[in-house]
Amino acid sequence: MNAKTVEPVLQVESVNAIRGNSTVVRDISFTVNPGEVLGLLGANGAGKTTIVDAISGFARKECGTVRLLGQDISRLSPFRTAHLGLLQVSQDRELFGALSVEDNLMLGEQALTKRRPGRPDGLERVFTLFPRLKDRRNQRANSLSGGEQQMLAIGRALIGDPVLLVLDEPTSGLAPVLVKEVAEFLALMRGDGLSILLVEQNIDVALELCDRFMVVRNGETVFEGVRDDFGKDPVAALGALYV
Numbered sequence: 001m002n003a004k005t006v007e008p009v010l011q012v013e014s015v016n017a018i019r020g021n022s023t024v025v026r027d028i029s030f031t032v033n034p035g036e037v038l039g040l041l042g043a044n045g046a047g048k049t050t051i052v053d054a055i056s057g058f059a060r061k062e063c064g065t066v067r068l069l070g071q072d073i074s075r076l077s078p079f080r081t082a083h084l085g086l087l088q089v090s091q092d093r094e095l096f097g098a099l100s101v102e103d104n105l106m107l108g109e110q111a112l113t114k115r116r117p118g119r120p121d122g123l124e125r126v127f128t129l130f131p132r133l134k135d136r137r138n139q140r141a142n143s144l145s146g147g148e149q150q151m152l153a154i155g156r157a158l159i160g161d162p163v164l165l166v167l168d169e170p171t172s173g174l175a176p177v178l179v180k181e182v183a184e185f186l187a188l189m190r191g192d193g194l195s196i197l198l199v200e201q202n203i204d205v206a207l208e209l210c211d212r213f214m215v216v217r218n219g220e221t222v223f224e225g226v227r228d229d230f231g232k233d234p235v236a237a238l239g240a241l242y243v
């Protein structure tokens, strides 16, 4: 495939983003190509969430451009970017605890229905990918394990048929056994050819899943590259970029 002919799913150009009254992210530029998993990495407070929030419209941009499949989405609200297929799963998952697994998933389908009316059943596609959600379809979301809740939050985004899936630290706060489980279902999604922007602090998970890596520190990009760029000890090389 000729790389020059492939239109990126996401193009971010020279974005500065604001939290409160401060510019906490400066001059961020990157692309996500179709079927690629781009890892956005960095230590606590480096600016990862602000970057993805600026892309999806949750955080204010001071300047810069964001394009989704070539369309300028820089000034759109999160609601509009979601309807164009940029679906973000936030760190706190934002599930409706008192609602069933199935009802939580059906809420995700609303984004799809507005964008592409008439598309057939997404629920079954999610249940095929995550049979455990099918087993628990009538259970309340707040009765699920942490890993299952993450699976549900991602399933709800998948049901909206994302052009780009943005995952903000899906393994955050999970016990090691659940981190492994989440990594396994992310690998399944990767195999499905989804385009994913993955915010991740866990170096092992990132190295396992990402095609390319971008590391930020103090709101600026300090590294962009592929696994081979890390040399013989990628865990150490990547860890050194965090500090």
Ligand SMILES: Nc1ncnc2c1ncn2[C@@H]1O[C@H](COP(=O)(O)OP(=O)(O)OP(=O)(O)O)[C@@H](O)[C@H]1O
Pocket (backbone or CB within 6 Å): 019, 020, 021, 022, 024, 042, 043, 044, 045, 046, 047, 048, 049, 050, 051, 201
């Ligand atoms: N509402 C706010 N007002 C001012 N500064 C903020 C606000 N929210 C976040 N910040 C600051 O912005 C910077 C970037 O935070 P951000 O949450 O994007 O980092 P992060 O890399 O996602 O961190 P974490 O991994 O802890 O979620 C931090 O220095 C943080 O203190």
